[in-house]
Amino acid sequence: MNTTRRIVLPILVSAGILACAGPNGYSELRAEPRWKALIVDGQNNHGNWPQTTDMMKGYLKATGLFSVDIARTAPQGEDPAFRPEFAKYQVVVSNYNGAPWPAETRKAFVDYVSAGGGFVVVHAANNAFGDWSEYNTMIGLGGWGGRNEKSGPYVFVDERGQVVRDAKPGPGGHHGPQHPFLIVTRDGDHPITRGMPAAWMHVQDELYDFLRGPGENLKILATAFADPAKGGSGRHEPMLMVLEYGKGRVFHTPMGHGNNSQSCSGFIACLQRGAEWAASGAVTQELPEDFPTADGVSERKP
Ligand code: ZN
Numbered sequence: 001m002n003t004t005r006r007i008v009l010p011i012l013v014s015a016g017i018l019a020c021a022g023p024n025g026y027s028e029l030r031a032e033p034r035w036k037a038l039i040v041d042g043q044n045n046h047g048n049w050p051q052t053t054d055m056m057k058g059y060l061k062a063t064g065l066f067s068v069d070i071a072r073t074a075p076q077g078e079d080p081a082f083r084p085e086f087a088k089y090q091v092v093v094s095n096y097n098g099a100p101w102p103a104e105t106r107k108a109f110v111d112y113v114s115a116g117g118g119f120v121v122v123h124a125a126n127n128a129f130g131d132w133s134e135y136n137t138m139i140g141l142g143g144w145g146g147r148n149e150k151s152g153p154y155v156f157v158d159e160r161g162q163v164v165r166d167a168k169p170g171p172g173g174h175h176g177p178q179h180p181f182l183i184v185t186r187d188g189d190h191p192i193t194r195g196m197p198a199a200w201m202h203v204q205d206e207l208y209d210f211l212r213g214p215g216e217n218l219k220i221l222a223t224a225f226a227d228p229a230k231g232g233s234g235r236h237e238p239m240l241m242v243l244e245y246g247k248g249r250v251f252h253t254p255m256g257h258g259n260n261s262q263s264c265s266g267f268i269a270c271l272q273r274g275a276e277w278a279a280s281g282a283v284t285q286e287l288p289e290d291f292p293t294a295d296g297v298s299e300r301k302p
Contacts, residue, residue, distance in 0.1 A: 033061075033064065033065055033066050033067040034065050034066075034280075035065055035066050035067075035090040035091060035276070035279040035280065036066070036067050036069070036088060036089045036090055036091075037060050037066040037067065037068045037069070037089060037090070037091045037092075037093060037275060037279070038068075038069050038070070038071055038084060038086070038088075038089040038091070038092045038093070039053050039056060039057060039068060039069070039070045039071070039092075039093045039094075039095055040070075040071050040072075040073075040084065040092060040093070040094050040095065040096045041053045041070065041071075041072055041073075041094075041095040041096050042071075042072040042073030042074065042075065042079070042082070042096060042098065043073055043075065043076060043096060043097065043098020043099060044095065044096065044097045044098060044124055045097055045124060045127070046097070046123070046124050046257065048258065048259055049095055051259050052095055052122075052256065052259065052262050053070060053095050055259065055262050055263075056093060056095065056122070056262070056271060057070065059268050059271055059272055060093075060271075060272065060275055062272075063272050063276070063285060065276055065279075065284070065285075066091075066275065066279075069089075071084035073096070073098065073099070073101075076098070076099065077099050078099045078100055078101075078102065079099070079101075079102070080102050082101055082102060082105055083102070083104065083105050083108070084105070084108075086108055086109055086111075086112035086117060087108075087111075087112055087115075087117070089117070090117070090118055090279035090280065091117070091118035091119070091120060091275050091278045091279040092109075092112070092117065092118065092119050092120070093119075093120040093122065093275060094119070094120065094121055094122065094125035094128070095122055095123075095124075095125060096125055096128055097124040097125060097127045097128040098128065100129065100131075100132070106132065106134075106135075110134045112248075113138055113245050113246060113248035113250070114245065114246030114247065114248060115246065115247055115248070116246070116247035116248055117248050118248065118249050118250075118251075118275070118277075118278030118279040118280075119138060119245075119248060119249075119250045119251070119278060120250075120251045120252075120271070120274055120275050120278050121138075121139045121250065121251070121252040121253070122253060122255075122256045122271070123206075123208075123253070123254055123255060123256035123257055123261075124257075125139075126139050126141065126142040126143060126208075126211065126252065126254060127142065127143055127144040127145050127173065128142075128145065129145065130142065130144070130145025130146040130147050130151070131145075131146065136151060136152070136213050136214055137213075137214050137216060137245060138243065138245045138248075138250050139213065139243070139250065139252055140155075140213055140214065140215050140216070140217075140218040140241055140243045140250070140252060141155055141172075141211035141212060141213040141215055141218070141238065141241070141252070142172060142173065142211060142212070142213050143172045143173015143174070143208055143210070143211045143212075143254075144171075144172065144173040145172075145173075147171065147172030147173060147212055147213070148169065148170065148171055148172060148212075149167060149168070149169040149170065149212075151172055151212050151213050151214075152212050152213040152214040152215055153165040153166050153167045153168075153212055153215060154166040154167075154168065154170075154172075154210055154211070154212045154235075155211070155212065155213070155215040155218065155220075155238065156209075156223075156233070156235040156236055156237055156238065157186065157220060157223050157235070157236035157237075157238070158235075158236070159236075161186065163220060164235075165215060170210070171210070172210060172211055172212035172213070173208065173210060173211060173212075174208075174209050174210040174233065175206040175207055175208050175209060175231075175232075176207065176209075176226070176230045176231020176232050177230065177231055178204050178205060178206050178207075178257065178258070178261075179204055179205075179207070179230050180201055180202060180203055180204050180205075180297050181201070181202055181205070181207050181224045181225070181227075181230075182199050182200070182201055182202070182224060182225065182294065183199065183200050183201075183202050183222050183223075183224055183239055183240075183266065184198070184199045184222060184223050184224065184225070184236070185197070185198050185199065185200075185221070185222050186220055186221060186222055186223055187219065187220070187221045187222075190219070190221050190242065190277075191273070191277050191281075191282055191283035192221060192240065192242065192251065192270065192273045192274050192277050192283060193221045193222060193240065194283070195286075195287045196222075196269075196287065196291070197291070197292075197293055197294060198294075199294040200266050200291065200292040200293055200294055201266075201292050201293070201294060201295070201296055201297045201298075202224070202239075202255060202261075202264055202266055202267065202292070202297065203260055203261055203263060203264035203266075203267070203297045203298075203299050204258070204260060204261065204297075205255050205256070205257050205258065205261035205264075206257040206261075207224055207226050207230070207232055207237065208237065208254035209226040209232050209233035209235060209237045210233050211237070211238065211254065216243075217243050217244040217245070218241055218242075218243050219241065219242050219243070220238045220240070220241055221240040221241065221242060222238075222239045222240035223236040223237055223238055223239055224236070224237055224239045225237075237254075238252075238254070239253060239254060239255060240252075240253055240270060240274070241253070242274075242277070249277060249278045249281060250278065251274030251275065251277060251278045253267075253270055253271070253274065255267050255270075256271075260299065263299045263300050263301070263302070264292065264297060264298065264299055264300075265288055265290045265291055265292060265298040265299070265300055266291060266292045266298065268288075268300065269285075269287060269288055269291055272285055273285055
């Protein structure tokens with residue numbers, strides 16, 4: 001019996017690292033993912049949702065930090081069998097915009113986030129569940145789904161960099177034609193944005209504007225100017241947001257319409273970092289070498 005091995009192996013295992021024999025016979029060290037992530041999908045007005053789910057699953061797994069499961073509803077209508085075990089996961093990523101979940105599933109999800117679960121909201125997931133007040137508190141801001149002044153104020157950033165809450169009546173959610181746009185970091189001290197450039201170009205996407213909602217416990221980390229010349233609101237619109245809901249952490253980005261939008265190295269890094277922060281409250285990932293600059297987009301071709 002090798003004494004060193006008997007001592008060392010339990011330490012490695014307790015650190016989340018398994019020793020195993022590689023195909024070449026040499027011993028290798030392999031990190032086990034620290035966090036369990038669940039992507040919820042199954043219905044969406046974006047027909048590319050199966051592809052974006054696969055892309056996001058790949059991005060999370062590529063960090064080495066996450067194992068990823070998918071919970072999928074029936075293709076249409078309320079699905080009484082949709083009952084994911086949210087509590088098994090440290091973070092839930094929503095790529096869902098469809099029929100209401102069963103009441104028990106909604107309650108289980110509220111309980112999960114309240115108790116400290118992480119939640120990541122991507123693009124049209126903020127169109128979902130316009131009538132579900134707890135969901136709207138979690139995501140802070142949303143669009144479409146019947147949202148209007150009863151949902152909460154429009155929240156955006158003005159020319160002085162101040163957050164504005166505008167209770168004026170009107171529908172929530174709008175975008176002009178897709179185009180590449182500049183993301184401006186508003187809070188570079190947050191774990192998600194730390195080290196990011198002051199501004200960087202995002203690949204062609206829908207620039208969601210006129211989002212509205214309760215906006216409680218909401219911190220805007222980055223914005224994009226919705227240029228009226230591009231059909232936008234003329235406001236600096238939230239693009240990276242974090243919220244607290246009970247003990248839970250929520251990361252919300254309205255970016256990510258198309259497969260090309262989700263191929264932006266900036267989007268990918270924000271998703272990876274946002275999911276880690278939502279799961280753990282910290283970010284251990286370095287910014288990738290190909291993170292975009294203010295001078296041009298950076299797209300990863302599959
Ligand atoms: Zn879209």
